[in-house]
Amino acid sequence: MVINQIKLVYFSPTGTTRKVLESIAKGIAVEDVEHIDLTLPSGTQRKIPPFSDEVVIIGAPVYGGRLPADAISRFKQQKASNTLAVVIVVYGNREFEDALLELKNLSVGLGFCPIAGGAFIGEHSFATEDVPIANGRPDSLDVQKAIEFGAEIKEKITALQSADAEMDLEIPGRFPYESKMHSMVVSPVTKEEICTVCGTCASVCPTEAISINSNVTTKVELCIRCCACIKACPTGARIWENSKMKEIAAWLNENCKTRKEPRIFGIDV
Ligand SMILES: Cc1cc2nc3c(=O)[nH]c(=O)nc-3n(C[C@H](O)[C@H](O)[C@H](O)COP(=O)(O)O)c2cc1C
Ligand code: SF4
Ligand code: SF4
Structure with a gap:
């Protein structure tokens, strides 16, 4: 199959997910790349036609080992018809738990045909200069990996006969999902x-x-x-x-120091 257009569909409040998706698109190297940024409510107000024969890269951050509720509700407004998709989650160097599996399952429910997936690392939302947690990521090494992943995705798609060719993308995670974010009524x-x-x-x-x-x-x-x-x-x-938020950031800073590397799925290595 030939890739004529890429659409990047994402929820990315602090921009790390967006950066990973852009890097993957760079590796696919197709001129026509459209952004469908669903981070702000205004992003969901414009009419988005159902996806068909383009390749869609869908991305969201990990919140509590799952997808953010707002990402789910915004993605659910999209429709696809056997559209090839790449599912991506970005997490703050703790763990991605069930989030990528959740995104894969959600994408199938919307009519996508997910052919590859990835869990990348981004600077933790709660990180500051004084309390760093994966600060500066995705960095140049992550970007390089994302570009290479894009090139591999292109190779896989080029070898495909059709979008509904049988594909079973294996993604780690538990179903029913076990991770759950503890709700807190608090704000900066x-x-x-x-x-x-x-x-x-x-x-x-x-x-x-x-x-x-x-x-x-x-x-x-x-x-x-x-x-x-x-x-x-x-x-x-x-x-x-808020003292609880400061405690969480300090815990992450102390316990998530060891650098994790991006993991990709659906590409033979
Ligand atoms: C409420 C909340 C919960 C989070 N939960 C996790 C988590 O479970 N595991 C993890 O590694 N990072 C977690 N993070 C960090 C984000 O996944 C990470 O910083 C990501 O890069 C943010 O993406 P964005 O820049 O696209 O907003 C959490 C962030 C927030 C705001
Ligand atoms: S007020 Fe809360 S939801 Fe809004 S940008 Fe700040 S942290 Fe995010
Ligand atoms: S807190 Fe004040 S200075 Fe900072 S972005 Fe908001 S309005 Fe601007």
């Missing part, structure tokens, strides 16, 4: 003394939890702890004050 806070009320935090929030008037207010119950607002704030005014 704003240090008003250094906030310039520029509005960047509100513009990157995937759940529209932040509003800007004369100052910044956050609807705590809408916060999914994605940390997009913290990483995007130009003055460092968005921070975690």
Whole structure:
């Protein structure tokens, strides 16, 4: 089969998933690459036609060993018809547990035909300069692996006769899924003394939890702890004050120091 177009479909609050998908697309080396960014509610408002004969790379971060609920609800609005897909999760150097299996199963339910998958590592959303957890990842080595993976995907697809050729992509994970994220009603806070009320935090929030008037207010119950607002704030005014969140970050910093490497599935090595 010939690949004419690639579509990148993703939920990526802090941008690491997006970077991995772009690198894989670079390795596939097709000119026509379209982004379908479902991170913000506005991304889901435009009408997206059902996928057909393009190759779709679907990506999401791992939250609590699973897919973020908002990624699931946004992906579920998409439809495909025997469309070749590559499923990707990006995790913060702890573990990806059931997330990639969940994404594969979800993609099949939407009409995709997943032919390869990967679990890559990204800087942990909870990481800061002072409390690093996989900081700077995906780095140049990860990007190189993603590019090589893209080239291998292209080879696999080129050798295929049709998209419905029998493919059984084996992905690690447990079904029924066993991982579960502990819900916490908490959000970052704003240090008003250094906030310039520029509005960047509100513009990157995937759940529209932040509003800007004369100052910044956050609807705590809408916060999914994605940390997009913290990483995007130009003055460092968005921070975690919550002691449990600080404890979690310190635990991850202490216990997830050993570098994990990307794992790929569906490609013979
Ligand atoms: C609420 C939440 C839960 C997370 N759970 C996990 C996890 O279970 N395992 C892990 O290794 N990383 C976990 N992470 C880290 C993200 O998977 C990781 O930082 C990812 O690169 C973020 O992707 P993005 O840049 O596309 O938003 C979690 C992040 C958040 C915000
Ligand atoms: S991005 Fe930072 S400086 Fe800008 S409004 Fe938000 S908290 Fe304030
Ligand atoms: S307020 Fe919560 S959901 Fe919104 S960007 Fe910040 S951490 Fe993410």
